[in-house]
Amino acid sequence: MGYAIETRDLTRVFRSSAEVVALDRATIQVREGELFGVLGPNGAGKTTLIKILCTLLLPTSGKAFVGGWDVEGEPQKIREVINMVSGGEVSGYGLLTVRENLWLFSQLYGIPGGEARDRIGDLLKVVGLEARADTKVNRISSGERQKMNLCRGLVTDPKILFLDEPTLGLDVNASRAIRCYVKSWLAERPGRTILLTTHYMHEAEELCDRVAIIDRGKVLACDTPSALKRRVEGEASFRLEVALTDLGLEEMGQLPGVRWFFREDKPERGVTEMRFILEDEAVIPSIITRLVEKKVRVLHLSKTEPTLEDTFVKIVGKTI
Amino acid sequence: MSLERNMRCVYARAYVRILGANRELSWVFFDTFLPLLGVAAFVYIYKATTQDPEVLNTLLTRVILGGSMAAFWMNVLWGMGANFYYEKENGNLELFLMAPTSRMALLLGMAIGGLFNTTFRAISTVLLGSVIFGVSFALTSPLQLLAVFFLTLLALYGLGILFASLFLMYGREAWHISNLLQEPIFLLSGFYFPVRFLGFYVVTIASFIPLTLGLDAMNQILGGRYALEWGLLPVGTEIGILAILSILFVLMAKYALAYMEERGRREGSLVLKFQ
Ligand SMILES: Nc1ncnc2c1ncn2[C@@H]1O[C@H](COP(=O)(O)OP(=O)(O)OP(=O)(O)O)[C@@H](O)[C@H]1O
Ligand SMILES: [Mg+2]
Numbered sequence: 001m002g003y004a005i006e007t008r009d010l011t012r013v014f015r016s017s018a019e020v021v022a023l024d025r026a027t028i029q030v031r032e033g034e035l036f037g038v039l040g041p042n043g044a045g046k047t048t049l050i051k052i053l054c055t056l057l058l059p060t061s062g063k064a065f066v067g068g069w070d071v072e073g074e075p076q077k078i079r080e081v082i083n084m085v086s087g088g089e090v091s092g093y094g095l096l097t098v099r100e101n102l103w104l105f106s107q108l109y110g111i112p113g114g115e116a117r118d119r120i121g122d123l124l125k126v127v128g129l130e131a132r133a134d135t136k137v138n139r140i141s142s143g144e145r146q147k148m149n150l151c152r153g154l155v156t157d158p159k160i161l162f163l164d165e166p167t168l169g170l171d172v173n174a175s176r177a178i179r180c181y182v183k184s185w186l187a188e189r190p191g192r193t194i195l196l197t198t199h200y201m202h203e204a205e206e207l208c209d210r211v212a213i214i215d216r217g218k219v220l221a222c223d224t225p226s227a228l229k230r231r232v233e234g235e236a237s238f239r240l241e242v243a244l245t246d247l248g249l250e251e252m253g254q255l256p257g258v259r260w261f262f263r264e265d266k267p268e269r270g271v272t273e274m275r276f277i278l279e280d281e282a283v284i285p286s287i288i289t290r291l292v293e294k295k296v297r298v299l300h301l302s303k304t305e306p307t308l309e310d311t312f313v314k315i316v317g318k319t320i
Numbered sequence: 321m322s323l324e325r326n327m328r329c330v331y332a333r334a335y336v337r338i339l340g341a342n343r344e345l346s347w348v349f350f351d352t353f354l355p356l357l358g359v360a361a362f363v364y365i366y367k368a369t370t371q372d373p374e375v376l377n378t379l380l381t382r383v384i385l386g387g388s389m390a391a392f393w394m395n396v397l398w399g400m401g402a403n404f405y406y407e408k409e410n411g412n413l414e415l416f417l418m419a420p421t422s423r424m425a426l427l428l429g430m431a432i433g434g435l436f437n438t439t440f441r442a443i444s445t446v447l448l449g450s451v452i453f454g455v456s457f458a459l460t461s462p463l464q465l466l467a468v469f470f471l472t473l474l475a476l477y478g479l480g481i482l483f484a485s486l487f488l489m490y491g492r493e494a495w496h497i498s499n500l501l502q503e504p505i506f507l508l509s510g511f512y513f514p515v516r517f518l519g520f521y522v523v524t525i526a527s528f529i530p531l532t533l534g535l536d537a538m539n540q541i542l543g544g545r546y547a548l549e550w551g552l553l554p555v556g557t558e559i560g561i562l563a564i565l566s567i568l569f570v571l572m573a574k575y576a577l578a579y580m581e582e583r584g585r586r587e588g589s590l591v592l593k594f595q
Pocket of ligand 1: 014015016020021022040041042043044045046047048049588589591
């Protein structure tokens with residue numbers, strides 16, 4: 001069986017003042033029915049990948065297929081079966097209402113009028129935007145806009161949907177709502193495929209069947225979230241709370257046996273939180289000793305379950 | 321299927337354009353009132369300097385026609401030419417280009433929507449202008465007038481689609497080019513005076529802008545004896561040239577659009593914003 005999405009050594013170079021390699025021989029294979037995540041820091045090439053797959057950008061070299069069609073040779077075929085929504089997206093016409101905007105975009109896909117109206121009504125209900133349906137788009141909040149954009153992507157009932165950071169900048173509730181619709185949309189429609197990019201580990205972990213981790217245009221790993229987490233299983237991941245301090249603690253990251261160190265001050269709770277990934281637990285005493293020497297008061301130490309973030313850190317070498 | 325899709329796209333784009341443009345009523349006021357001011361300046365100059373009432377009427381006919389056709393020129397520049405630039409800034413261009421619809425259908429919808437809005441404004445200029453300034457039209461052939469009007473618009477909006485595709489590659493430059501083209505064409509196409517007075521060479525070049533021949537022909541049909549005398553070419557010939565121009569521009573637009581889109585995909589300029 002063919003893949004819903006497949007890239008082979010996909011490379012994209014931008015030539016502006018300097019040469020930027022946005023995608024560097026990236027190879028991924030997304031199966032039909034999958035919710036596939038692409039996880040990577042800023043500038044990793046996530047959006048570039050999506051733009052190529054959406055036929056808006058050509059590869060510099062390598063191949064990309066969507067629905068079995070080549071992005072270079074058969075963009076028209078691809079366009080008929082895809083849609084894309086991006087999180088930071090500001091689109092549509094401010095003077096038109098939410099409903100009118102959605103209608104316009106549905107017409108570009110040739111959806112018959114009555115059917116389009118029904119679908120729009122249903123979708124607005126699902127995302128809880130019914131009350132805003134007849135509000136002009138320049139009057140709605142960014143969370144509502146994002147929901148509208150999601151409706152725009154879903155209204156054409158695409159076989160393959162691309163979501164570029166769909167929860168970017170949304171509050172906890174709105175993000176959760178969006179994740180929830182995305183999940184149930186796919187669950188209710190067998191044979192549909194979603195490729196989603198994100199910065200957020202928990203989002204990838206919660207939503208995706210498989211995740212590709214990319215950094216500087218390269219695919220560094222690609223597996224299920226649980227398999228990725230297993231890669232850091234042998235390692236020890238700890239959280240250490242100390243009384244709030246303004247001492248520089250960078251040296252903790254240099255101690256032998258420390259793979260990764262992250263510090264975050266939480267003044268509202270009067271603590272400084274540190275997180276460590278250690279080669280093994282035997283390193284802990286030396287960390288505590290070092291802190292005591294610096295007269296930092298240790299409050300709490302706990303071992304944490306490996307997360308996708310730990311894997312990410314291990315693979316990419318830095319936090320997202 | 322794909323024809324139906326494209327028809328739906330044309331309809332939706334036009335409908336939404338008309339809806340959006342008329343939602344802010346202040347614009348309707350500005351668009352009908354402001355062109356009259358431009359016309360008024362020329363009307364008073366001609367009134368102050370021309371004794372012969374028949375000559376005056378010919379000149380005023382020209383001014384009013386020019387004033388109303390100016391609305392179409394502005395629409396072609398700003399509504400069509402700079403359209404993809406605006407859509408890019410608004411974040412809609414990607415959505416349009418990602419859709420399976422034909423790009424010509426999008427621009428055609430845009431043109432029809434723009435034509436609808438602008439025709440209303442152009443007619444109001446003609447009506448208000450002729451009443452306020454007391455101009456009488458000597459309509460010789462309604463059929464010819466209609467033919468000239470439609471062919472001029474066809475060629476003009478074909479040119480608009482061509483601009484749109486050329487501007488697809490550019491960012492803010494597109495806006496500057498539109499700005500740059502606006503005023504000189506008022507002069508070159510003889511919006512407010514018989515274009516023949518510009519001399520043979522200038523007029524030949526200016527004739528590539530469909531408004532030049534269109535205005536000249538309309539003036540000949542509506543402006544009486546002197547208009548015929550000052551006309552460039554016989555009306556029939558002008559109609560023929562306009563027909564050729566329309567086909568030429570529409571074909572060129574189609575190819576330019578495909579070429580520019582391909583180039584944009586290669587260079588990454590379709591996905592850039594704020595350049
Ligand atoms: N049209 C373009 N022209 C020039 N350079 C570009 C263009 N688009 C992207 N880039 C560069 O390519 C690299 C990858 O960008 P891309 O937008 O794909 O990253 P991303 O993973 O989506 O990042 P983010 O998380 O910030 O959205 C960046 O260095 C970016 O500056
Ligand atoms: Mg991005």
